[in-house]
Amino acid sequence: GRAIVWGDIALIDGNINAQGKDIAKTGGFVETSGHDLFINDSAIVDAKKWLLDPDTVSINNGENNDSHLISRGDNPNKFLKNDLMTVSNKTLYTALAKGIEVNISATQKITVAADVDVSNGTLTLHTERNGIEINSNITSTQNGNLTIKSGDWVDIHNNITLGTGFLNITAKSVAFEGKESGKSRVAASAQITAQGTITITGDKRDFRANNVSLNGTGNGLGIISTVNNLSHKLDGEINISGNVTINHTTRHNIEFWRTTANSYWNVTSLNVQGDSKFTFIK
Numbered sequence: 655g656r657a658i659v660w661g662d663i664a665l666i667d668g669n670i671n672a673q674g675k676d677i678a679k680t681g682g683f684v685e686t687s688g689h690d691l692f693i694n695d696s697a698i699v700d701a702k703k704w705l706l707d708p709d710t711v712s713i714n715n716g717e718n719n720d721s722h723l724i725s726r727g728d729n730p731n732k733f734l735k736n737d738l739m740t741v742s743n744k745t746l747y748t749a750l751a752k753g754i755e756v757n758i759s760a761t762q763k764i765t766v767a768a769d770v771d772v773s774n775g776t777l778t779l780h781t782e783r784n785g786i787e788i789n790s791n792i793t794s795t796q797n798g799n800l801t802i803k804s805g806d807w808v809d810i811h812n813n814i815t816l817g818t819g820f821l822n823i824t825a826k827s828v829a830f831e832g833k834e835s836g837k838s839r840v841a842a843s844a845q846i847t848a849q850g851t852i853t854i855t856g857d858k859r860d861f862r863a864n865n866v867s868l869n870g871t872g873n874g875l876g877i878i879s880t881v882n883n884l885s886h887k888l889d890g891e892i893n894i895s896g897n898v899t900i901n902h903t904t905r906h907n908i909e910f911w912r913t914t915a916n917s918y919w920n921v922t923s924l925n926v927q928g929d930s931k932f933t934f935i936k
Contacts, residue, residue, distance in 0.1 A: 710739055766787070772798035778802075785804055809829045832864065865889070880904065888921050
């Protein structure tokens, strides 16, 4: 079944069930939307997919509230309810532990302000016009996946450790660095562990890595771009393990004066672990 809740102000504090009695594991779509979306910790959503789509979303510490996530149609995946502006990390974990996809979508900005365990599910964060700021850890011990699609920038200030799970990011600029004064952190305490592709699409934008450990598991972690003008800024200590590639190859048949921007290496230490591979192409 389908359950869709829309409103300028949406307060969710109850149960939403979009599953048929004979298809509990596969059926149901729930969507909650609004300019102002509030999902209480006691809310419960039973569906295959739950969509939440407000202007801004913050993932905070809190208890499970299933009603904050909805499904659409017969798809088992879940989305953040429309107009919901906050969702708890335990609500996400409870849904993701079922092995489904949870999609958090916002018009403007998403902030991850609490640790999230994606378990064996797939967490998708999507903004249309602004950015995504990750101030807490996103982890999985069951090779869960994280997909980030930003209308502008992605700033990752904490750990993303997914084992052999997939980290796929598409954004105009991407940064792995401490926040503000935290840029002086120790690289060993800032871990990015996953396989997948980070695609940078912004012309005259940049990729930044500052005091960070990059571990490309499985088929490796690739940071790629084909835009004409992209700067790389690597600072401090950079630790490499597994297979990590940074590849900025401009489009063919472009005049040389249209392909500018530099790579800035202010690296105090580049440490490549034994049997690992680091490739930089520009």
